[in-house]
Amino acid sequence: MSWKIGTRIIHEDLQPDPQTGMVTQSITPAVAYAFPDTDTAAKVVSGEKEGTCYGRYGNPTVKILEKKIASLEGGEDCLGLASGMAAISTALLTFLQNGDHVIVTKDVYGGTYSFLDSLAPRFGIEVSFTDCTNVHNVVDAIKQNTKAVYIETPSNPRLTVLDIKEIADVCRNHNIPLIVDNTFMSPYLQNPLELGADVVVHSATKYINGHGDVLAGFIIGNENIIKTMRKKFMGNLGQNLNAWDAFLIIRGLKTMALRMDRHCNNAQKVAEFLSAHPGIENVYYPGLASHPQYHLAGKQMRGTGGIVSFEVKGGTEAAKLLINSLTLAMISFSLGDPETLVQHPATMTHASIPPEERIKFGITDGLIRMSVGLEESDDIINDMEQALEKVIGERVVKS
Numbered sequence: 001m002s003w004k005i006g007t008r009i010i011h012e013d014l015q016p017d018p019q020t021g022m023v024t025q026s027i028t029p030a031v032a033y034a035f036p037d038t039d040t041a042a043k044v045v046s047g048e049k050e051g052t053c054y055g056r057y058g059n060p061t062v063k064i065l066e067k068k069i070a071s072l073e074g075g076e077d078c079l080g081l082a083s084g085m086a087a088i089s090t091a092l093l094t095f096l097q098n099g100d101h102v103i104v105t106k107d108v109y110g111g112t113y114s115f116l117d118s119l120a121p122r123f124g125i126e127v128s129f130t131d132c133t134n135v136h137n138v139v140d141a142i143k144q145n146t147k148a149v150y151i152e153t154p155s156n157p158r159l160t161v162l163d164i165k166e167i168a169d170v171c172r173n174h175n176i177p178l179i180v181d182n183t184f185m186s187p188y189l190q191n192p193l194e195l196g197a198d199v200v201v202h203s204a205t206k207y208i209n210g211h212g213d214v215l216a217g218f219i220i221g222n223e224n225i226i227k228t229m230r231k232k233f234m235g236n237l238g239q240n241l242n243a244w245d246a247f248l249i250i251r252g253l254k255t256m257a258l259r260m261d262r263h264c265n266n267a268q269k270v271a272e273f274l275s276a277h278p279g280i281e282n283v284y285y286p287g288l289a290s291h292p293q294y295h296l297a298g299k300q301m302r303g304t305g306g307i308v309s310f311e312v313k314g315g316t317e318a319a320k321l322l323i324n325s326l327t328l329a330m331i332s333f334s335l336g337d338p339e340t341l342v343q344h345p346a347t348m349t350h351a352s353i354p355p356e357e358r359i360k361f362g363i364t365d366g367l368i369r370m371s372v373g374l375e376e377s378d379d380i381i382n383d384m385e386q387a388l389e390k391v392i393g394e395r396v397v398k399s
């Protein structure tokens with residue numbers, strides 16, 4: 001009998017322990033693993049036989065989680081890593097080497113931009129930041145040495161939604177792998193592999209763990225590519241996820257469906273409140289009919305997520321005053337936690353992007369990104385309302 005996603009998130013690939021019957025998973029912290037003989041050791045090292053040879057290449061607790069994430073994303077295999085950036089850099093470095101070119105969606109997470117802008121060129125990798133909302137731009141950006149296309153949808157922080165299937169079709173025709181950062185959606189709301197992507201990356205620090213107490217990343221793809229990433233990249237760079245954090249994610253993951261439904265509902269209400277408020281200039285949320293990719297979002301995503309970005313009338317000063325006036329929402333870099341978190345991309349998450357580039361990416365100095373939490377929506381909105389009153393009051397005093 002097949003289960004629906006909410007049930008699969010809880011039960012799939014998790015069995016009670018055969019010896020003790022315990023329902024929750026145990027943690028295996030071991031780094032070293034003993035073999036009965038040298039032949040067995042050699043077979044495990046070569047991958048001919050299933051097993052763990054050394055903690056930097058994998059771990060039994062992490063393996064349970066990797067299997068689960070692979071099946072939730074509809075992939076053959078998965079690799080657990082120490083952070084979202086470990087997953088992103090490993091995925092990119094697997095496909096790219098000296099002399100190669102990569103096409104990257106225009107508004108990406110600041111850490112990804114920083115890696116591609118400052119580190120990748122040191123390895124001789126050329127990057128084209130491209131507006132991928134129009135697939136013809138992707139086609140035009142392809143060069144003879146293009147070895148990967150990397151997109152993030154919805155994007156951080158402008159919530160731009162890209163047509164994964166359309167871009168995947170172009171990539172397939174040109175034999176170029178498509179990598180998709182699915183962090184903002186989680187496997188509950190969107191599955192890029194089903195839409196034709198080759199590799200999915202996640203910052204599990206966000207919605208997958210969901211409690212703000214673990215840094216982790218995942219890469220999902222076919223068996224061969226994950227094997228290569230595990231041995232040649234993650235192993236050599238020492239980017240493995242540890243057993244303790246994997247245990248916390250296995251626990252956090254069980255409530256992902258409930259959490260994501262609530263994040264989506266709360267964010268929709270916050271976005272609607274903001275778009276009706278006279279103190280607000282623009283609201284970016286794929287669940288609003290005013291969003292440029294509203295219909296695409298409805299087709300490609302099973303929910304519009306928990307992040308709302310917006311601009312307050314009055315620019316940077318007004319934005320800062322609003323953020324500083326919030327009493328429930330906390331000023332913080334992260335997202336996807338139970339708590340509502342708010343931040344100023346131009347000076348926080350996306351500060352590594354030079355101002356002239358930031359503007360091209362739509363990240364104005366007045367932009368605010370809110371990760372709408374799991375609190376009661378009325379409380380989040382009341383907090384916004386009182387902060388907006390302060391901003392409007394300040395404007396009246398000044399004028």
Ligand SMILES: Cc1ncc(COP(=O)(O)O)c(C=O)c1O
Pocket residue numbers: 083084085086088109111152156181183184202203204205206215216217334
């Ligand atoms: C969309 C996206 N991808 C990747 C990352 C990087 O994740 P981590 O902080 O786990 O390295 C972030 C972090 O905010 C993000 O927002």
